[in-house]
Amino acid sequence: xxxxxxxxxxxxxxxxxxxxxxxxxxxxxxxxxxxxxxxxxxxxxxxxxxxxxxxxxxxxxxxxxxxxxxxxxxxxxxxxxxxxxxxxxxxxxxxxxxxxxxxxxxxxxxxxxxxxxxxxxxxxxxxxxxxxxxxxxxxxxxxxxxxxxxxxxxxxxxxxxxxxxxxxxxxxxxxxxxxxxxxxxxxxxxxxxxxxxxxxxxxxxxxxxxxxxxxxxxxxxxxxxxxxxxxxxxxxxxxxxxxxxxxxxxxxxxxxxxxxxxxxxxxxxxxxxxxxxxxxxxxxxxxxxxxxxxxxxxxxxxx
Amino acid sequence: xxxxxxxxxxxxxxxxxxxxxxxxxxxxxxxxxxxxxxxxxxxxxxxxxxxxxxxxxxxxxxxxxxxxxxxxxxxxxxxxxxxxxxxxxxxxxxxxxxxxxxxxxxxxxxxxxxxxxxxxxxxxxxxxxxxxxxxxxxxxxxxxxxxxxxxxxxxxxxxxxxxxxxxxxxxxxxxxxxxxxxxxxxxxxxxxxxxxxxxxxxxxxxxxxxxxxxxxxxxxxxxxxxxxxxxxxxxxxxxxxxxxxxxxxxxxxxxxxx
Numbered sequence: 001x002x003x004x005x006x007x008x009x010x011x012x013x014x015x016x017x018x019x020x021x022x023x024x025x026x027x028x029x030x031x032x033x034x035x036x037x038x039x040x041x042x043x044x045x046x047x048x049x050x051x052x053x054x055x056x057x058x059x060x061x062x063x064x065x066x067x068x069x070x071x072x073x074x075x076x077x078x079x080x081x082x083x084x085x086x087x088x089x090x091x092x093x094x095x096x097x098x099x100x101x102x103x104x105x106x107x108x109x110x111x112x113x114x115x116x117x118x119x120x121x122x123x124x125x126x127x128x129x130x131x132x133x134x135x136x137x138x139x140x141x142x143x144x145x146x147x148x149x150x151x152x153x154x155x156x157x158x159x160x161x162x163x164x165x166x167x168x169x170x171x172x173x174x175x176x177x178x179x180x181x182x183x184x185x186x187x188x189x190x191x192x193x194x195x196x197x198x199x200x201x202x203x204x205x206x207x208x209x210x211x212x213x214x215x216x217x218x219x220x221x222x223x224x225x226x227x228x229x230x231x232x233x234x235x236x237x238x239x240x241x242x243x244x245x246x247x248x249x250x251x252x253x254x255x256x257x258x259x260x261x262x263x264x265x266x267x268x269x270x271x272x273x274x275x276x277x278x279x280x281x282x283x284x285x286x287x288x289x290x291x292x293x294x295x296x297x298x299x300x301x302x303x
Numbered sequence: 304x305x306x307x308x309x310x311x312x313x314x315x316x317x318x319x320x321x322x323x324x325x326x327x328x329x330x331x332x333x334x335x336x337x338x339x340x341x342x343x344x345x346x347x348x349x350x351x352x353x354x355x356x357x358x359x360x361x362x363x364x365x366x367x368x369x370x371x372x373x374x375x376x377x378x379x380x381x382x383x384x385x386x387x388x389x390x391x392x393x394x395x396x397x398x399x400x401x402x403x404x405x406x407x408x409x410x411x412x413x414x415x416x417x418x419x420x421x422x423x424x425x426x427x428x429x430x431x432x433x434x435x436x437x438x439x440x441x442x443x444x445x446x447x448x449x450x451x452x453x454x455x456x457x458x459x460x461x462x463x464x465x466x467x468x469x470x471x472x473x474x475x476x477x478x479x480x481x482x483x484x485x486x487x488x489x490x491x492x493x494x495x496x497x498x499x500x501x502x503x504x505x506x507x508x509x510x511x512x513x514x515x516x517x518x519x520x521x522x523x524x525x526x527x528x529x530x531x532x533x534x535x536x537x538x539x540x541x542x543x544x545x546x547x548x549x550x551x552x553x554x555x556x557x558x559x560x561x
Contacts (some may be wrong), residue, residue: 053401057558078403089398091389093321105314106402108307
């Protein structure tokens with residue numbers, strides 16, 4: 001079993017309104033993983049990440065990074081972490097290179113490192129332009145470059161694709177995967193998009209209303225999803241189709257000319273199709289219904 | 304630790320590059336000497352006899368009097384708010400707090416930048432006094448600035464005295480600027496306290512009031528009261544130390560940072 005590089009134990013948090021934002025959160029981010037921290041807006045993702053970075057004062061529970069307590073080892077831990085929380089934090093009146101220089105002085109890294117990270121995020125051409133003239137995508141990449149400046153072991157990225165156009169989303173996603181694959185970075189990345197997380201994460205944590213509903217590998221999540229998935233079939237004769245399927249494939253729902261049947265496997269879906277056709281039922285359309293985040297929440301909470 | 308503080312202070316200086324605080328320091332320092340020199344250029348018939356005997360002492364005093372009553376505290380209020388505002392405006396506090404820096408480092412490095420800008424403004428102010436006086440003398444040969452040596456000792460002593468007189472304001476304004484995200488609040492409070500100072504300037508205990516310390520050197524009645532200036536300097540130091548400690552404690556113990 002992989003060891004956890006970031007771990008929270010029984011983490012509770014409430015703002016002044018006393019409404020609990022985090023409720024008994026036990027996060028475990030394995031070393032070397034891309035951990036997709038998934039949840040809708042307001043679920044408690046940013047609060048969790050801010051607690052992990054020491055930007056919020058912990059109220060209850062424990063936070064450990066690299067096996068060490070955050071409060072007692074704040075400086076040493078932050079030296080090994082790069083972060084991007086919410087919108088990029090950049091000095092707009094300075095150039096891209098000057099922004100990197102500000103943080104290079106703090107992290108006391110070699111001057112060459114600025115060019116290296118600029119190259120990594122492909123911003124060499126814009127290095128001498130003021131950041132206020134950058135597009136959102138460029139700002140996001142520069143913020144990632146800052147997070148990478150001191151070659152940290154862990155990257156904490158809060159919704160890094162937020163507000164980006166499709167190209168920007170793909171670029172950022174590929175960069176995250178590259179950083180994990182080629183540079184061995186452990187990446188904790190939050191998102192409210194299930195599809196986005198599925199495309200890059202190796203591990204997933206799903207948070208809803210401050211509670212961690214699911215935590216595990218991507219495969220486990222996919223198994224869970226497929227367990228709850230359904231096959232939607234459009235036919236010419238619904239009554240006849242129901243009779244044909246009755247024995248082997250119990251129909252869950254009928255909606256006009258469409259039937260909903262539990263998804264079991266690809267092979268079973270093929271069998272279902274064959275059965276209908278053999279019995280003279282015309283099949284117009286057949287598709288596995290995709291689970292969005294909302295449905296997944298309903299399914300997980302219903303378990 | 305010290306090396307890290309020096310590097311972080313250097314980073315803070317880099318952040319102030321091309322900011323309003325930087326330009327305010329230059330323009331603010333030039334304003335009074337330039338206006339004063341225009342006065343001398345407009346009415347040479349009147350001012351040549353006035354400045355004949357001890358021109359440097361008179362011009363230094365004239366400039367600093369005009370500058371320190373309102374302009375100096377106003378500049379300190381503005382520059383302190385502007386330096387801190389750089390982080391709020393760019394939404395960068397969270398990145399600062401998430402970097403491996405101690406609270407003392409974050410707190411003091413920015414305060415060093417503010418004081419360096421203030422000291423630069425003082426130095427530039429003096430340079431502009433000398434430069435504008437020299438220019439006036441080049442235009443009207445009747446002025447006698449070139450015939451007299453610059454009283455460097457007087458200039459240095461006055462500058463030092465006035466720099467110490469704004470220490471309390473820097474601490475109070477720094478605390479307010481860190482406390483409030485909205486730039487208008489610390490500035491508004493500072494200006495209100497400065498105006499209040501002028502409204503109560505006849506108070507015999509004015510030495511307790513931090514926003515008037517730079518003005519009292521040029522308000523005639525106070526120099527005559529024995530121990531008044533000394534009391535003001537003692538209270539200035541107390542305000543500075545106590546408020547700075549409170550500001551640090553407030554920043555370090557804040558539940559939500561950035």
